[in-house]
Amino acid sequence: MSTTETDKGREQEELGAAGSRLSTAPQEEAVSLPGLGVIGWARWFWRQLTSMRVALLLLLLLSLGAIPGSLIPQTGADATKVDAFRAAHKTLAPVYDKLGLFHVYSSVWFSAIYILLFVSLIGCIVPRTWQFVGQLRGRPPGAPRRLDRLPAYTTWRTEADPEQVREAALALVRRRRFRAHVAGDAVAAEKGYVRELGNLVFHIALIVLLVAFASGQMYKSDGTKLMVEGDGFSNALPMYDDFKSGSLFTTDDLSPFSFSLKDFKGTYELTGPNRGTPRTFQAKVAYSEGADGKERSTTVKVNEPLKIGEAKVYLVSHGYAPVITVRDGKGEVVYQDAVPLLPLDGNVTSQGVIKVMDGYRDAQGKKDQLGVRAFFLPTYGGGASVLSQFPALLNPVLNLEPYHGDLGVNSGIPQSVYQLDKTHMKGFKDAQGRQLRGNLKPGQTLKLPDGAGSITLEKDVKEWAGFEIVQEPGGGWALVGALGAIFGLAASLFIQRRRVWVRAVRGADGVTVVEMAGLGRSESAKLPEELGDLAANLYDRAPGAPDPDDSTPSPAGPAEGAEK
Amino acid sequence: MNLAAATNEHLASISNTLIYSSMAVYTLAFFAYIAEWLFGSRSKVGRTAAALTATAAGGGERRAGAPAVTVKSAGGTAVLERPKVVVRSASGARDVPDGPGAHGGDEQGDLYGRIAISLTVLAFLVELSGVVARAASVERAPWGNMYEFNITFSTVAVGVYLTLLALRKNVRWLGLFLITTVLLDLGLAVTVLYTASDQLVPALHSYWLYIHVSTAIFCGAVFYVGAVATILYLFKDSYENKLESGGTPGRFARSVLERLPASASLDKFAYRVNAAVFPLWTFTIIAGAIWAGDAWGRYWNWDPKETWSFITWIAYACYLHARATAGWKGRKAAYLALIAFGCWLFNYYGVNIFVTGKHSYAGV
Numbered sequence A: 001m002s003t004t005e006t007d008k009g010r011e012q013e014e015l016g017a018a019g020s021r022l023s024t025a026p027q028e029e030a031v032s033l034p035g036l037g038v039i040g041w042a043r044w045f046w047r048q049l050t051s052m053r054v055a056l057l058l059l060l061l062l063s064l065g066a067i068p069g070s071l072i073p074q075t076g077a078d079a080t081k082v083d084a085f086r087a088a089h090k091t092l093a094p095v096y097d098k099l100g101l102f103h104v105y106s107s108v109w110f111s112a113i114y115i116l117l118f119v120s121l122i123g124c125i126v127p128r129t130w131q132f133v134g135q136l137r138g139r140p141p142g143a144p145r146r147l148d149r150l151p152a153y154t155t156w157r158t159e160a161d162p163e164q165v166r167e168a169a170l171a172l173v174r175r176r177r178f179r180a181h182v183a184g185d186a187v188a189a190e191k192g193y194v195r196e197l198g199n200l201v202f203h204i205a206l207i208v209l210l211v212a213f214a215s216g217q218m219y220k221s222d223g224t225k226l227m228v229e230g231d232g233f234s235n236a237l238p239m240y241d242d243f244k245s246g247s248l249f250t251t252d253d254l255s256p257f258s259f260s261l262k263d264f265k266g267t268y269e270l271t272g273p274n275r276g277t278p279r280t281f282q283a284k285v286a287y288s289e290g291a292d293g294k295e296r297s298t299t300v301k302v303n304e305p306l307k308i309g310e311a312k313v314y315l316v317s318h319g320y321a322p323v324i325t326v327r328d329g330k331g332e333v334v335y336q337d338a339v340p341l342l343p344l345d346g347n348v349t350s351q352g353v354i355k356v357m358d359g360y361r362d363a364q365g366k367k368d369q370l371g372v373r374a375f376f377l378p379t380y381g382g383g384a385s386v387l388s389q390f391p392a393l394l395n396p397v398l399n400l401e402p403y404h405g406d407l408g409v410n411s412g413i414p415q416s417v418y419q420l421d422k423t424h425m426k427g428f429k430d431a432q433g434r435q436l437r438g439n440l441k442p443g444q445t446l447k448l449p450d451g452a453g454s455i456t457l458e459k460d461v462k463e464w465a466g467f468e469i470v471q472e473p474g475g476g477w478a479l480v481g482a483l484g485a486i487f488g489l490a491a492s493l494f495i496q497r498r499r500v501w502v503r504a505v506r507g508a509d510g511v512t513v514v515e516m517a518g519l520g521r522s523e524s525a526k527l528p529e530e531l532g533d534l535a536a537n538l539y540d541r542a543p544g545a546p547d548p549d550d551s552t553p554s555p556a557g558p559a560e561g562a563e564k
Numbered sequence B: 001m002n003l004a005a006a007t008n009e010h011l012a013s014i015s016n017t018l019i020y021s022s023m024a025v026y027t028l029a030f031f032a033y034i035a036e037w038l039f040g041s042r043s044k045v046g047r048t049a050a051a052l053t054a055t056a057a058g059g060g061e062r063r064a065g066a067p068a069v070t071v072k073s074a075g076g077t078a079v080l081e082r083p084k085v086v087v088r089s090a091s092g093a094r095d096v097p098d099g100p101g102a103h104g105g106d107e108q109g110d111l112y113g114r115i116a117i118s119l120t121v122l123a124f125l126v127e128l129s130g131v132v133a134r135a136a137s138v139e140r141a142p143w144g145n146m147y148e149f150n151i152t153f154s155t156v157a158v159g160v161y162l163t164l165l166a167l168r169k170n171v172r173w174l175g176l177f178l179i180t181t182v183l184l185d186l187g188l189a190v191t192v193l194y195t196a197s198d199q200l201v202p203a204l205h206s207y208w209l210y211i212h213v214s215t216a217i218f219c220g221a222v223f224y225v226g227a228v229a230t231i232l233y234l235f236k237d238s239y240e241n242k243l244e245s246g247g248t249p250g251r252f253a254r255s256v257l258e259r260l261p262a263s264a265s266l267d268k269f270a271y272r273v274n275a276a277v278f279p280l281w282t283f284t285i286i287a288g289a290i291w292a293g294d295a296w297g298r299y300w301n302w303d304p305k306e307t308w309s310f311i312t313w314i315a316y317a318c319y320l321h322a323r324a325t326a327g328w329k330g331r332k333a334a335y336l337a338l339i340a341f342g343c344w345l346f347n348y349y350g351v352n353i354f355v356t357g358k359h360s361y362a363g364v
Ligand code: HEM
Pocket: A023, A024, A025, A026, A049, A050, A051, A052, A055, A059, A117, A118, A120, A121, A122, A124, A125, A199, A203, A206, A489, A492, A493, B314, B316, B317, B320, B321, B324
């Protein structure tokens, strides 16, 4: 049900100034046509923008606008999914592209909504703050003419003097921490200003939150690094595998530090229906802060990043890096390294390529290049199974598929280290003339045909860990904003702002008539309770007098509202 | 299988038995609630229409039976009379008395209602032990997958209802509606969503799990109570509107709605419930962001779950704004509250089932 205009008008008339300024919420004004000229229009536009109605609409738009980003793949979250979507929806994708639906949260229209909302917010906060300061400096408004029209009301007759009653009432409400003063024949008191303060703090905190977030985005840096056990890293741009940064970031902003991966350990559920589910991932690292700080060691876990200076180092992925030794036709070691392989499934079936670019000579002593496709099963299930049965190293097997020829690494086209371009490569053949394949256990060697050399899987299978190194300033401010928002909200929603008036007037028969009334802005059952409590207290100081025999209403004010 | 694992399996099966038993007791409670409604319908209640015609006749501005003030006795002196507070509803609001509740003033109905509540308490205790046993079996908080979510969620929702009852709030009318959906929720849990007890993946190993997820479940349960009240408000409001404009509602509507609290009371109740839990929901999202900052390296990823939490938050903010904006009070605000709860539901079922994101739950 909505309050009709006439109701409002009547209420206004009855309460007068007493009901005003109980909040700093802007009045909804009737939509009047703007005055002439640019300034008139600008003022009209500004009024509209900062009205509660438009704030509400913008909020609704913001929530609607956030929906597509959760249903359509986003480049920021998963670029490969976006590519797949593009391939699958040939007609829809260009339309989505035009609308920015693959990056909703940085699209023009989404930005427009929240920028407008925040302009509206600032345009709302500033005048409300001034108004609030004004209310704090002023005094609670005097009692309305007819107290019995207020939401909570009580009255009684007493022998006490009106002045005494007013004094007692003033002392009483002041003790209850009302701001109060005597205005004419009544005490005016008000309490709960923290509600308004909380509301303003909440809305200001939203701005702090947004500014912190936006500046964080602009100054942030975010890169990844894959490290095999034993590898080291120092925080400089060339060391990263992959690096993104905000528009105002400069390389000088990178915190100086270095760390190395000593050991990675993953544990998994060994039995039960969830056999193989990861339990813990831990990376032991040694790190030092600054150019030549003292080395310290620590453990990085999934939920426990390493914090160094401005940066945080997160453990984000892991896998195996078998150590491979390649000998050439003359039996010389031409390659020995741990080769990180990419996991394909939950049981860490992994895939990768061993590339031997120079130094290798075939049986005839001719220069050649080797490319070996590698599949690794940390737990080989036996038989023809090509998938690992468990993520830990229970029965590791490396499957190799060697090729030789031109790897194409010098062709200028960037190449993934995990993929083999076979266009200029020839496979080694086994005795039957088929592609040579070999399954190696740790310590075993695959001989290449015709004395072309050998590939050995060393006993020690290393693990690698992927780290993400993030620097995002402004986190502290964001937290301040968030806490401010919560406390502001709590104050704004739990505290009632209310006014109480106590009027004491001598009636025609010489007996004092006390009237008390309360007015709150929000819907609460507490208001009558509080008023009753105050009344009971005051009643003790100004006890009731017997009713006059004739029940003519006293001229001071209609006591008709009192229940006998 | 080692000994510890065996005890855990044993506890898990105890938990399952308890959950099934609680469903059985909830079903009994459900029938008792039905009986309360059926017997209650015998007594003829027509207060709403009476109150509305009285208002129309004029003069009925003051609510009858305004709360009397309880006053401390003043030092043993004979007390003449104490001031009583007269309450007057805001202008423009209808003065309609609250309905008597499902039992409709009928004694036998009331008895069935009391039985229903006792059964609800029993079922709640059984379900609670089921949840605790589940937690013990997995040696962690019982909210690692949707099955555990559902059982915890309904336990908390019933807990909220019983707490409000214990605080002597006027919420008995919620019973039937709440227990119906609790049964649905549990039914879904034990059939579609069932997951054998299981440890957590490393990303869920964090004390933020306790903070973030427990508040999320609690907020959901309270929002749910708010949503039920909002729906009933909408029905009762149109019922009152119809009466006010001289229409005659159907017999079923009359019988059911007459017994609910006045639309203004329902509206107020829904508002208070939603407003009270909104700061906690804000906290839940912030706690989630802090956790995400530790687990994924970024506070805010626009992951679908985060996005829908944000949408839900904005929707509730809309609702609260609407309540403060003239012209949006009442029904319009109520629709916003329902949309907001719809967002919450979608965030739970829709996002978990249809959308893949970083929030992963084993078994779904
Ligand atoms: C950024 C988006 C905003 C959000 C999330 C938001 C949220 C909220 C919430 C949750 C409340 C409820 C607290 C209460 O009832 O005391 C509230 C109240 C309020 N908001 Fe906003 N708000 C936003 C923007 C704005 C804007 C742009 C304006 C100015 C037009 C505004 C003006 C108000 C006012 C005046 C109140 C207090 C109403 C009252 O006194 O009951 N808000 N806001």
